[in-house]
Amino acid sequence: MSVADRLAHVRARIDAAARSAGRNPSSVRLVAISKTLPLSAIREAYAAGQRDFGENRVQEALSKIAAGTDMAIRWHLVGHLQTNKARKAGPAFAVMHGIDSVDLLHKLDAAAAEAGTTPELLIQVDLAGEATKHGVPPDEVPPLFEAAAGCRAARVTGLMTVPPRPDDAEDARPYFARLRALRDGWRKSGVPDSMLQELSMGMSGDFEVAIQEGSTMVRVGTAIFGSRPVTA
Numbered sequence: 645m646s647v648a649d650r651l652a653h654v655r656a657r658i659d660a661a662a663r664s665a666g667r668n669p670s671s672v673r674l675v676a677i678s679k680t681l682p683l684s685a686i687r688e689a690y691a692a693g694q695r696d697f698g699e700n701r702v703q704e705a706l707s708k709i710a711a712g713t714d715m716a717i718r719w720h721l722v723g724h725l726q727t728n729k730a731r732k733a734g735p736a737f738a739v740m741h742g743i744d745s746v747d748l749l750h751k752l753d754a755a756a757a758e759a760g761t762t763p764e765l766l767i768q769v770d771l772a773g774e775a776t777k778h779g780v781p782p783d784e785v786p787p788l789f790e791a792a793a794g795c796r797a798a799r800v801t802g803l804m805t806v807p808p809r810p811d812d813a814e815d816a817r818p819y820f821a822r823l824r825a826l827r828d829g830w831r832k833s834g835v836p837d838s839m840l841q842e843l844s845m846g847m848s849g850d851f852e853v854a855i856q857e858g859s860t861m862v863r864v865g866t867a868i869f870g871s872r873p874v875t876a
């Protein structure tokens with residue numbers, strides 16, 4: 645199957661999952677995760693109408709962004725961003741999914757203000773408590789909302805999570821349900837609605853379950869591009 649065929653198939657599955665949950669399919673944005681893949685794969689998906697692409701490594705992303713300026717792509721960073729790279733990398737992305745500290749938020753806001761960009765930032769919530777994963781435990785998230793209220797250019801628009809890799813899509817459901825419940829709780833406690841618009845959750849193995857639980861952005865790689873080359 646070509647990238648265009650697989651993309652069409654993923655889009656059809658997104659539509660079906662949304663409808664089955666009584667949701668409008670247009671409320672779910674598909675982010676094609678193109679990490680490790682050549683620009684030619686991105687061009688193929690772009691030609692098939694895909695506009696949102698996500699990368700997890702800053703260097704790799706910046707070189708693809710530089711090589712693909714002829715395309716009107718909304719670039720997402722879905723991996724961790726080190727604070728010392730915020731100034732250089734921040735302005736290159738439309739959406740950054742891995743915000744995990746007040747310091748990073750401030751640095752990205754300053755970089756965006758300087759560059760004249762208004763990136764969307766998503767706070768990565770760590771629901772599994774795994775030492776190896778990035779993200780903020782739920783009880784440490786509220787200070788980020790407070791910091792976001794003082795931002796001049798960057799806008800916190802929602803939450804993101806990466807559950808432990810599931811054997812079965814249903815294994816991920818409790819994590820997705822928990823992120824939605826946290827969102828609802830923060831909404832009730834007075835966090836501005838504008839900061840809780842997006843729930844970035846769901847990957848190739850579990851995006852339909854994520855959509856049933858309220859995902860507004862699914863991050864899908866292998867289901868679109870095929871399996872990635874194994875990296876050391």
Ligand SMILES: *Cc1c(COP(=O)(O)O)cnc(C)c1O
Pocket residue numbers: 677679700722723806847848849863864865866867
């Ligand atoms: C790689 C990656 C994805 C996509 O994973 P697939 O299983 O290939 O769909 C999604 N989110 C993040 C944060 C990733 O690093």
